Amino acid sequence: MSFVNLSRRTLLKAGAASLAASALPFGIARAQTAVVLGIVYVGPKDDFGWNQAHAVSVETLKALPGITVVEEENVPETDAVAKSMESMINLDGANLILATSFGYYNPFVVDIAKKYPDVTFRHAAPLWNKDTDPANAGSYFPYLNQAHYVDGVAAGLSSPSGKIGFVAAKPIPSVLSNINSVLLGARSVNPNAVVQVIFTGEWSLPVREAEATNALVDAGCDVITCHVDSPKVVIQTAEGRGVKTAGHNASQAPLAPNGFITGAEYKWETIYKAYADAIAAGETPPNFLVGGYHNDMLRNTAYGAGATPEAIAAADAAIAELKAGTLKIYKGTLKDNAGNVVVDKEYDNYDPYLDGMNWLLEGVQGSIT
Amino acid sequence: MTAETADAILPAKRSSSVRVLKLAETVAIPVGAVVVSALLFSVFLLIIGKDPLQFWSLMWTGGFGSSFSIQNSLQRAAPLILTGLAFAIPARIGLTMIGGEGALVLGGFAAAAIAIPLVSNVVPPIVTLPLMAAAGMLAGGLWIGLVGWLRHYRGVNETISSLLLSYIAIAIMNFFVEGALRDPASANKPSTLPIGDTYRIGSIPGTDVHWGFAAGIVLAIALWVLMSRTTFGFAARMTGGNARAAKAQGLPVGWLMVICCIIAGACAGLAGFFEVAAIHGQANASLVAGYGFTGILVAFLARQNPLAVVPVAILFGAIAAAGGVIQRRMGLPDATVLVLQGMLFVVLLVSETFYGRFKFFQPASSGDRV
Numbered sequence: 001m002s003f004v005n006l007s008r009r010t011l012l013k014a015g016a017a018s019l020a021a022s023a024l025p026f027g028i029a030r031a032q033t034a035v036v037l038g039i040v041y042v043g044p045k046d047d048f049g050w051n052q053a054h055a056v057s058v059e060t061l062k063a064l065p066g067i068t069v070v071e072e073e074n075v076p077e078t079d080a081v082a083k084s085m086e087s088m089i090n091l092d093g094a095n096l097i098l099a100t101s102f103g104y105y106n107p108f109v110v111d112i113a114k115k116y117p118d119v120t121f122r123h124a125a126p127l128w129n130k131d132t133d134p135a136n137a138g139s140y141f142p143y144l145n146q147a148h149y150v151d152g153v154a155a156g157l158s159s160p161s162g163k164i165g166f167v168a169a170k171p172i173p174s175v176l177s178n179i180n181s182v183l184l185g186a187r188s189v190n191p192n193a194v195v196q197v198i199f200t201g202e203w204s205l206p207v208r209e210a211e212a213t214n215a216l217v218d219a220g221c222d223v224i225t226c227h228v229d230s231p232k233v234v235i236q237t238a239e240g241r242g243v244k245t246a247g248h249n250a251s252q253a254p255l256a257p258n259g260f261i262t263g264a265e266y267k268w269e270t271i272y273k274a275y276a277d278a279i280a281a282g283e284t285p286p287n288f289l290v291g292g293y294h295n296d297m298l299r300n301t302a303y304g305a306g307a308t309p310e311a312i313a314a315a316d317a318a319i320a321e322l323k324a325g326t327l328k329i330y331k332g333t334l335k336d337n338a339g340n341v342v343v344d345k346e347y348d349n350y351d352p353y354l355d356g357m358n359w360l361l362e363g364v365q366g367s368i369t
Numbered sequence: 370m371t372a373e374t375a376d377a378i379l380p381a382k383r384s385s386s387v388r389v390l391k392l393a394e395t396v397a398i399p400v401g402a403v404v405v406s407a408l409l410f411s412v413f414l415l416i417i418g419k420d421p422l423q424f425w426s427l428m429w430t431g432g433f434g435s436s437f438s439i440q441n442s443l444q445r446a447a448p449l450i451l452t453g454l455a456f457a458i459p460a461r462i463g464l465t466m467i468g469g470e471g472a473l474v475l476g477g478f479a480a481a482a483i484a485i486p487l488v489s490n491v492v493p494p495i496v497t498l499p500l501m502a503a504a505g506m507l508a509g510g511l512w513i514g515l516v517g518w519l520r521h522y523r524g525v526n527e528t529i530s531s532l533l534l535s536y537i538a539i540a541i542m543n544f545f546v547e548g549a550l551r552d553p554a555s556a557n558k559p560s561t562l563p564i565g566d567t568y569r570i571g572s573i574p575g576t577d578v579h580w581g582f583a584a585g586i587v588l589a590i591a592l593w594v595l596m597s598r599t600t601f602g603f604a605a606r607m608t609g610g611n612a613r614a615a616k617a618q619g620l621p622v623g624w625l626m627v628i629c630c631i632i633a634g635a636c637a638g639l640a641g642f643f644e645v646a647a648i649h650g651q652a653n654a655s656l657v658a659g660y661g662f663t664g665i666l667v668a669f670l671a672r673q674n675p676l677a678v679v680p681v682a683i684l685f686g687a688i689a690a691a692g693g694v695i696q697r698r699m700g701l702p703d704a705t706v707l708v709l710q711g712m713l714f715v716v717l718l719v720s721e722t723f724y725g726r727f728k729f730f731q732p733a734s735s736g737d738r739v
Contacts, residue, residue, distance in 0.1 A: 072693045078644070087694060
């Protein structure tokens with residue numbers, strides 16, 4: 001309490017004092033190498049999805065010495081995020097800002113990074129351009145489709161019908177790649193597997209997500225997975241209908257005690273720990289950091305009651321191959337579901353061609369238009 | 370000098386002292402409501418085991434405690450002034466028009482859309498920006514004008530139609546942004562073509578606050594003059610008081626409603642223009658940020674007075690600005706400030722019933738003199 005009163009008095013006295021002065025009284029900015037990590041979320045921290053995955057990861061950093069974490073949730077992709085980041089810098093002394101929502105980057109992260117060249121900014125999508133964007137900004141992004149491939153393997157061997165339902169937000173490349181990867185994973189163990197997809201059109205639209213889940217179950221899908229910001233509604237609805245589920249973003253295992261198979265999860269703490277270590281050591285963290293299983297940026301949720309023993313064995317094998325870098329997901333000759341050849345060679349899992357994906361593979365029932 | 374002696378000695382001053390008392394009442398009751406809701410909220414904080422003193426001091430720090438915090442509050446207030454006006458003006462004529470969100474979105478979209486050919490032909494910003502602003506105001510004005518038209522000529526409830534039209538406006542924007550007007554480079558977040566840094570409207574010199582704030586203040590003053598000092602404003606307020614009586618007096622009630630709605634839509638559309646020209650540089654789903662709905666609260670707290678909208682919008686800007694630091698320091702969820710806003714709103718509605726109930730604010734034995 002006392003430090004708050006002191007700070008208030010100090011600030012009152014200072015009146016329209018300089019920005020730097022206002023940051024001082026709080027004593028959060030200690031030695032130069034101390035890391036004050038400010039992280040901004042677009043939704044609630046406990047959404048069982050994208051935001052929770054980040055929040056769980058920074059939680060593991062809080063215990064480390066020399067790191068202070070300040071968090072702000074429900075920050076919209078407007079100038080509110082610019083002001084939140086500035087507030088963290090000016091009032092809390094943050095020297096590492098993590099902006100975790102896609103729409104934060106341009107213009108907000110770019111503008112604020114130019115304004116505060118001594119602060120390190122990192123954004124959770126592969127958008128940083130070394131030619132045009134500030135040197136103190138940067139990007140990080142794990143390719144979650146590798147973990148969705150593992151979901152597909154486990155689902156393919158846990159689904160009696162071989163029919164997997166996928167509730168998707170928007171038909172954009174990263175979502176399409178997850179859908180296609182589930183199909184390829186499932187087909188690697190069951191050549192007759194199919195994926196039926198429904199797009200809701202929004203990142204978070206719980207009512208339509210529930211409707212889509214029910215429609216997929218009604219259509220005969222016995223495993224449901226998804227790519228929406230918060231998979232909570234999808235997983236709970238599917239569990240309520242008595243079908244199996246595979247998760248996305250964070251762990252949804254507690255939501256589906258009977259049908260949960262596994263889930264594709266980000267392991268953000270690998271990245272955040274690396275950033276914090278670099279700053280503590282006085283170094284510049286890498287500007288562009290992408291990865292997947294091979295560099296410990298992903299994991300699959302611990303297997304639930306829905307996973308069969310064969311599924312667990314096959315999924316573990318796939319994970320081992322992904323970690324070793326020997327498994328390529330897009331390879332051979334693959335047609336999209338309109339009959340056009342879209343893959344005619346073996347692509348590396350990080351090939352830029354895949355970043356522009358605008359097709360659903362043959363075997364996926366659904367349309368992106 | 371007491372009111373009685375003033376009235377007795379100087380009849381000319383009597384009305385001014387009545388006016389002062391009335392002004393004091395219109396200031397004291399909302400301020401009292403804010404204080405009461407602050408006390409109630411403190412009780413709420415105590416119940417959940419948090420320190421109210423820390424909360425309020427952080428509120429001060431985050432909202433007004435430094436020049437950064439003040440600018441943070443003002444910047445966040447900018448769209449709220451305009452959307453507050455968008456609710457306040459129709460309210461003066463008796464319409465509960467809650468579609469500011471849609472007008473803002475459509476105005477922002479229109480501004481971004483008209484910018485596409487202008488920017489690609491390198492028309493200078495001095496020409497482009499006013500055209501964008503005009504497009505935004507026109508789009509918003511026509512959209513809400515439609516609400517007024519439907520109300521008067523078809524008897525459609527303006528509250529429902531404006532709310533539903535908001536969803537249609539958002540859908541129209543999404544349709545174009547994800548379709549015909551989509552910038553091919555915006556793969557993962559569909560947007561219109563960015564207008565580019567040279568076309569971005571800057572900040573008010575010496576500050577970080579964009580020009581939308583200044584525009585809001587100018588518009589608030591202009592609309593206050595219009596509503597309280599002109600024949601149009603008198604006619605509009607008379608219609609708001611009793612539409613049938615106004616009609617019996619020969620006032621063009623229907624047109625007054627339509628015009629007030631057009632003004633309202635233009636205010637919200639202008640807010641959309643500033644979101645595009647000052648902040649996003651393009652139109653996309655981020656325009657749907659709820660400013661239109663917060664503007665309703667702002668206008669309510671300002672009792673639909675265009676001038677009062679400005680300080681109230683700044684108060685809401687400060688609450689939003691401080692919300693972040695409160696989350697970070699006290700570990701309270703973001704919804705905390707929504708609880709505060711909700712309490713404010715409810716207490717304010719209750720406080721509406723107190724006008725004329727306090728003897729202190731009533732001119733002595735005014736009944737037989739006024």
